[in-house]
Amino acid sequence: MTNASPRRPARVAVVSLGAITSQGPTATDLWQGAQKGRVAIVPVRHLPMDGYRTTLAGEIRDERRPRHRAGYPSGYRDRALEFALAAAEEAMAAAGVGVGTATGSVPAERWGIVVGSCNAGLLSGRHWYLEQLRGGAPDPRLPMFVPPQAIAEALAGVYRMKGPALSVNTACAAGANAIGYAAELIRWGQADAVLTGGTDALSDVLVAGFNSLESLSPEPAAPYSKDRRGLSLGEGSGMLVLVSDAVARSLELPVLAEVAGYGLSADGYHATAPHPDGRGASRAIQAALRTAGVDAHEVGYVNSHGTGTAKNDPAETRATKLGLGEAAGSVAVSSTKSMIGHLLGAAGAVEAIVTVGALQEQTAPPTANFTEPDPECDLDYVPNVSRPLDTLVALSNNFAFGGANASLVLTRGRAAVPPSPARDRVVVTGIGALSAAGVGTGSLWDAFAAGRDLGADENGIRVARADVDVTARLTPKQRRRMDRIGMFAVISSRLALENGALELDDDNAAAVGTVLGTGVGPMEAMEAFSRPLFDEGPRAASPAVFPNTVYNAATGQVCMHVGALGPTSTVTTGHAAGAAAITYAADLAALNRADAMLAIAADTLTDAVVDAYRGLPSGGYALAEAGIAVLLERRSAALARGAAPVAEVLGYGIAGDGLGVGRWSPGGRGLERAMRLALDGAGLAPSDVVAVWSSMTGLRGADDAERAALARLFGGGPAVLAPKTLLGEPLGAGGALNLALAVEAWARDEHVGPVLVNSSSLGGTHVSIVLAPAT
Template identity: 55%
Template structure:
């Protein structure tokens, strides 16, 4: 049997197995919890999760003088530094002599977390990774910019380590995990958000085990940014204390190994705690400051309680966000009081792990979840180090001095971030076998589209450009590129955009258009209930360079406090929420070129599970000189100056696409016009240590089969495939092989490859193909379509969509080619 035949047989067998077991798995998952069966951490308290917990329960302060960085010119000399050797047992692709510390910290923590799982118990194809990070490969990006500044040629491998997805794929590849591989970047809420998303994947039966958590490393860039915001404490942080002076930065990684509770019991795995539920919300208030009354954070806590089935009276401990800044601590205190009620909040002990390890940014939520899990397991609440003097603005019980016995089976872990992104986890004691209520699931429909593209400002214009093959292309900085001709004035005044980068401007414009298309007025009560799930492949590279270049030349004194907030990936989501009045759940994903499809999939899952009635999925990427240079350096972007760039590479493009998704019942209740429906999705990874896709397309084939399975479709029920193909010949050839095997002896449906004409808009591609598919299917009557997206690091997402007005959804796994035409009002 050939390799291709073997791959086909394996994929077919996997699909058949899922077809026969998914109903049972789904039913079991909805009635079962998600259990933490392994933990790993490296922090200022030591090299393991046990060090983290033992230090936390003793109130041991790991914050001290920073040794590895120069602290000259800063407000502080201290931080929660990892002083133990960081020596991962598994490698990753990096330039010779260069180390990306954020990846290495994650690998160390992951190794410890995975050690509890018997080898071979979970198939690689059913094993996922969800990694949260705030700064991602910031050290790699800094080194790239330093080389450019010094007139050197940056090592191309640096470009492969910069983004959040680079961290997630490096971890997945190191351990050979081929399930969903996703990166979350909701700044300081990333670790908690990642654990919540991982729990969703398990409950939906999309994986049997998921490694989830966060990682961030110290850098002079980060210290200079918080110094510019005047947020750093000269002494170890003292959260909630009347004399607190600010936060202490920390570094490290926390990782948890999650499985479904029934899986843990079946295989004799010991649970530390269960992830009963989580909640997300947007403040929609300010780029860095929290909403002072705590209303936004309270919504995240309330949502977590509702979805977990845990009442405020059952919460026995809160692991607080507790940064130690003058504004954050009172705002969180108010949030706890609003969510739990005054009486329950007054009697519930709260403590801050950050008082001992510092603020680990994207890793904070994961490290604090580990401490919370141990607290429940051992029935002991750790103290808040440095808390001695009560503050009238913070009137809760913050556990001073020493750890305190608990008598409770449930706890909260809170994390709040720049841009007003809030995440709250509800953990329960595994021994209590708490079962969250089955979610009130619903179908997810599409009710609005808005876009910005080099080819036009509507799907009709972009479709016309695609079919005519006429797209504006220039050669800039030696790279073929297609840029958006954008006038922000209709959407933002000059004053509003004064401190806003193009990433946020694009996102606000596209989201405004999508809301208008859906019949929702920005700033209205209806809009306030809507959340924003943002996606970006390359992130805020414009702001990152603008902030970093002066630091390289002049040091911390050159740090611009108006630019620093824009360097986090979720800042655009925060700006969208602020300017359009969106205060529902918010999250930010960065999954490379698979971002658009991954963000659509996550948004649909949040809605289906009842996190909100409506969400906007907005995916945006912008071009800069260094982004173009990086793509050219890794051999992906075309550098041909003629009109026919037949060099096996792609033309870079930029843009933004926003999609309003709603629970079908909510859309019908408000009389919305339904443009289509998200039927299902599938995710898979090649887990290549070379950080490349599988040349035979096996990962993408698994993603497509999983999407069909999830949608209840057979290959013969597919009317078209919108390809990930963008002109990069080796990747496109792999996709062709995957498509050929998927349809086997059956006729291959219509294939569309719009990015080969329109250019590769990086993370926006999956959302752009959705807009075009909806435009083509606007008159109804067609079969469902598959939308494919693949990152350059081998992460694949396929989304099954029915285009056209509302229609009955099939629930069979058989051929649906005889399904009647869709009916209802068409656009």
């Protein structure tokens, strides 16, 4: 985001593909299998399938082992990470553009990564957790590979990419969300090339969860058929290399397709089921068409979500009709999941690859296993046999748990340029906070100003737990299906809306969106679901708990209980997740994708999470819990409703060290670049900054790296504040905590003027935000 003079956005070219699925170990295998309608949903070999409704899935049999291990502990293997590495190796080898400074390459600082996943390193966490329960001594590095951000930073380390390295987790829409976000990074000049896609692997936890929901089909899924019996699961990864049109031209790269636009929306309806009328999903379709500058009648093919479940298929049919209007009756629609199963966070990526193939070959792949049409599913689903196409425009749709919807517009050979929206300024109008200091930003400031150390020793590690009475703010019925991270997200969001005097109703709900950042995610729910499963088997799997095991479950709870139905996403950028949520939300507001955005950061601690951190180098810092929500608005929309802004987001920068999981530059070079990018975007010089709210926590190596970066950028410079050394490191909520303190400081006439808010992950991803008092 920048307040500099407007620039025409870059067009975004797809220049290479990589995939590993049950169709085979390459993207070519995926397309050829899909085009032929070959069903690769088979009896599962590598997992015991006793006690489930099915023994079938889109299991990968023909594995292509990656050349790189990405720093993974020897003797262990995480299939989700290895699938991502394998697909990335194929895409990068085929890209025709390298990483570095040689001819035919893009500088490492201009390469980004955006990865979507639903379960990410679940298998690593499962292995570590079971070893702990058995009294063993698991490798203490394993927990570092559990969060989705580890996959992004592993890839960054393999290819030494030093631009933004980001992960998103909107469950089954994550792959599509990742591709759309990656395209935005290029479109608005934050990167020249991005490696993007999604990955997920089968596990007993995953199969037991869907089995408990009675969603699994005993035979290969038959989407849209009257006699369909549920979904089939799958596994694998899809990766794409996107570049700006300028890079594609200068290096004479073949353009397979363009990512012309994308759209996000929330249902705000149910934890697992889509809204039956399809209105939420239709808003994502319409938003994608608007950002791409495409008329519905131009769309010739839709790669549908198409799971084969009783509720999803009719709802998606209605969504397609609402999204495309009269044009829906003549468009070819098909479900790739009928052939490879549901790849969860990888689904949107592999289905985008199939959509690229459809545009290239002018062929609509079929919906396999189609039998008798369902009267409620009355579109043209290309049954069983592919057919010719004549179109320049296609849609790829994915709709997820928590009511998160994503739609991509892909084009090929279309001359029209997507429209260039006028950027608006973005202001902060409200903040809500829960922390170990209490409720509200005032309690945070009081603890910081008094120098209170909120951490208490728990068997050798300091922990600052947020002892908040949630019963005063949520009814028993509301709490019944929420875990603590969900409660923290909902309560802090309500506080932010109250603080900003913004009431949501039917007229404005779709104009208010949500982005949640979390570092470790729903570990409370994951443990509550998995422990009985490990002890007793599939019959112990709880259908009430399973929906909360996805990282975006808390975001979905906010949408349901607060009523925000605009763009929704969940970012999982490690300890920088809260700051990444703020920057993503600010961009969505600035680009007029929403009038207002709730940027929420939340993390809570379980004993297992504390044990995992205990095994890592700590340097004496305290772990903390927090839920902090920041209400961001387009300045014109805020002023039109009579709001009183308290701050303005002037600019931000995201940069990486490119060294891999759990590693950062000792000299702080990545953080320095992030700060310089933020200042350039804000149009400020270092001398304009009055204070830096640092990312320091007490972790010596990381803190020393930040000090080195600050010394080079500022010299003696502004005040450097380190609140997390006292208040604790609230994992992914740290950046939002610093922003809240900066705004509270101005209210107390402290450090008034432009400030930098820094946030860093433990894998060398750095986010720096320039914030100033509102004018």
